[in-house]
Amino acid sequence: MSGAAVAFDAARAQEIIDAHLGLEGPAMPILHAIQDEFGCVPEAVVPQIAEALNVSRAEMHGVVTFYHDFRREPAGRHVLKLCRAESCQSMGSERLHQEFLARHKLDWHHTSPDGALTVEAVYCLGLCAHSPSALFDGEPIGCVDSQRLDEIVSEAQRT
C-alpha cells in the first residue's frame, strides 16, 4: 500500500510473470503482483506481460487501464482511500471530504507535493454501519471525522 516499492527491474518482473503462468487466466494475478513489487504497473512491463500471455500490447494496455486499482506511477508514501458511496454520504461525507481536501490543499487521485500522501476515492469499503469510512495504508477506519483525517495527514508527513 505505502511506498515500500522498489525500482523497476525487467528481470525481476519476468520472474513474477513466470511464477504465475501456471494459473488459468493469469493476467490479473500478474498485474497485482507487479504492482505489489514496484508500486505501480510501469509502462515497460506491459509488452513483457503481453508477450508472456501471447496477447497484443494493445490488449494488455487495455486491461491495465480498465481497472481503477492499477497505477501507472507509484503512489505517495501513504495512501488514504475515502469512501464516497451513498452510505457515507448519508453521514455527511461529501462535505467532510471537500473541507478536508481544501484544508490540506489535496485533491482526489493526487499525491501531495512532499510525496507523503495520495488521496483516492473509493466506492464502498463495506463499513456502512460506521459511515463515513476510510482505508489508510490498508487499515480500515470507521466513523471518520475531520480530526481523525487531520491526524492521518500529520502521521503521513512524519513517517
Added chain:
Amino acid sequence: MTRVFVPLDMAAKALGADRVVAAIAREAAARGADVEIVRNGSRGLLWLEPLVEVETPDGRTAYGNVKAADVASLFDADFLSGAKHSLSVGKVEDHPYWKRQNRITFKRCGIIDPLSLAEYEALGGGKGLARAFSLSPADCVAEVAKSGLRGRGGAGFPTGIKWKTVADTPADRRYVVVNADEGDSGTFADRMIMEGDPFALIEGMTICGYAVGASKGYVYLRSEYPQTAQVFGKAIEVLRAAGWLGKNVRGSDFAFDVELRIGAGAYVCGEETSLLESLEGKRGIVRAKPPFPAIAGLFDKPTVVNNVLSIATIPMIFEYGAQHYADCGVGRSRGTMPLQIAGNVKYGGLCEVDFGLTLGEIVNDIGGGAKTGRPVRAVQCGGPLGAYVPVKDFDMIFDYEAFTKRDALIGHGGLVVFDDTVDMLQMARFGMEFCAIESCGKCTPCRIGSTRGVETIDKIGAGQNVDANIALLEDLCQTMKWGSLCALGGFAPYPVLSALRHFPEDFRHRSLPAAAE
C-alpha cells in the same frame, strides 16, 4: 484459562479492535491473568463494535463499544468472571436485536473462531457436505431447487435451475465461480461471512462442485476488502491441509479445489459476465446474454456464478433439509435474508430474518431510526442501482416481488437510511456520476447517457428550463434502462427516477431562487 472474544471483522478493526486485543494481552500479562484471546467474526450488532465477549460457566457475556482505554477498568471490574461494567451488554443471545433473527446463513458467524475447523464442526460444519455425498449429484441439485433458494446477489434467479442447467450441459470441464465483488453501498454481508465463517462458503462451493460436476472453484473478491482476503486465504489453506479440498475431498474420490482471485476496483465486475471476463484476464466488459454463463461461462465452459450468500447458505440447506429452509419466508421469496442496515441509522448491523417484514419494521423497529435523531426521509434499497423509497411506502413487504411491483430492488439486502437533511437532487446526480465512473463502456446509453445525466441534473439544480430538463432526464433514463446490456446502465436510472417521483420538491424548488436573481 478464560476465553475472551474480540472480533477480527473489518468493522470491529475499523473501531480499534486490534488495539483492544493488545490492551487485553498487556493487562492480562501485568495482572497474571490466564486469558486466551479468540478472534471471532462479528455478531452483526455493529453499532456495539468492538464487542468483547467473555466465556463464563454461565455462557458468553458481552461488553460493547470497548476501547483500549476501557480495558483496565474492565479488569478492575473483574470482567473475566462476567461481572457488570458500564459497557455491559449481557448475553448477545438475550439481546432483542439477536432474538428476533433466524440465523441460518450466519448461524456460526461471530460465535466461532473462523479458522478453527474443530469449532466449525462442533456447530454442524461438514454435515451438509456429508449429506450431499450420500445423495447423487442430481438429487443434490433437486434439493437446492426444493429449498426455493434464489440468488442473493440481487437478481433473485432460482439457484436450483441455474445448477441444473450447468449440470445438464455437456462439457469436459465445468466451474463454480463465487461472486464476492460486493460493491453496493450499504452491503457487507459477503465480507462478514467470509471473515466470520469462511469454511461455510468453501463447503458450499464443494457441494456445488459435486452437484454440477465441477472440480474447480474461484472466488472473485473485491480489492477493497484486503483483510477479508487474508482470512479467506488462510481458510483455504486450513481446508487443504485437512483434506477437505484436493484430489480426494474428505476421503472420497471427488476432487475439488478453490482459488481466491482479487478484483481491481471495478464495480462493474460484480456483474457476472464482466466478472468472468476479468477472471479470464481481460477488461471487465459485459458480455451479451445469451449464451448464459450456465451454458458458456468461464473459458466458455458451463459455469455456476453465484453470490457469496447463496453459496454460504448451501451447507445449511443440506444439513437441515431443503424443506426447513423453504418453510421460512413469504410468497416466492423463501428462506431468510441477511439484511444489512446501514447509513444514517441508530442500530446499524446485520440482521438475518425471514422474508416478509415491512420496510418500516426494518428501518424503525430494528434499525431504531436515524442516528442523528432527525426524522428518516428516504431509504435506498439494493445499492447504487436501487430505488430511494420514501417513508410513505414503508408498508412495503421485504420480498422480491413486492419490491419489483413498486419499481424497487431488494438487491443484495442492503438498506441505506437518510435523514431529512438529504438533498435528493444530489443523490440522483451521484447515481449518474457513479454510473459514469464505473461504466464498462460497452453500451452507449450507459457510457454517454450517464455523463449527460449528470449535466442535465446540474441544469435542473441551477434552475435552467426545469420542466424541459426533467422531461429530458426521464427520457434519458428510459433509454438507459432499455438500451443497456447489464444492470449497471439498466438500473442506474432507478435511484434517479425514484428521487424524481417521490421527492419532486428537491428538483423544482431550486428554480425559484435562481429565477429571482
